[in-house]
Amino acid sequence: xxxxxxxxxxxxxxxxxxxxxxxxxxxxxxxxxxxxxxxxxxxxxxxxxxxxxxxxxxxxxxxxxxxxxxxxxxxxxxxxxxxxxxxxxxxxxxxxxxxxxxxxxxxxxx
Numbered sequence: 001x002x003x004x005x006x007x008x009x010x011x012x013x014x015x016x017x018x019x020x021x022x023x024x025x026x027x028x029x030x031x032x033x034x035x036x037x038x039x040x041x042x043x044x045x046x047x048x049x050x051x052x053x054x055x056x057x058x059x060x061x062x063x064x065x066x067x068x069x070x071x072x073x074x075x076x077x078x079x080x081x082x083x084x085x086x087x088x089x090x091x092x093x094x095x096x097x098x099x100x101x102x103x104x105x106x107x108x109x110x
Contacts, residue, residue: 045085
C-alpha cells in the first residue's frame with residue numbers, strides 16, 4: 001500500500017496503525033517503528049501528535065525518516081497517556097530524554 005500511495009519523487013508516505021506502530025516509505029526503503037511504550041488513557045490527539053511531531057522532526061533531524069518516526073511515536077505515546085488532545089505533548093528535549101531512557105527502542109529498515 002505504501003508504494004501505491006507514492007506518486008511524487010519528493011514524497012515520504014507514512015501510515016500509522018495504532019498500537020501496531022508506524023510505517024514509512026521514501027521510494028527506496030521501507031521503515032517500521034513500534035509504538036513507544038505507555039499506558040493508554042485516551043487516544044484523542046494521538047494521530048495529530050504523531051503527524052505534527054514527525055513533520056517537525058524531519059526538519060530537526062535533517063530528513064532522518066526512522067528517527068522522525070521515533071520522535072512521533074514518543075510524543076503520541078505521551079499524549080495517549082493523559083486525557084485530552086494536548087495534555088501530554090512534549091518538547092523536543094523531553095522527547096530526546098525519553099529516547100535516551102530506552103536505548104533499545106529503535107526502528108527497522110527494509
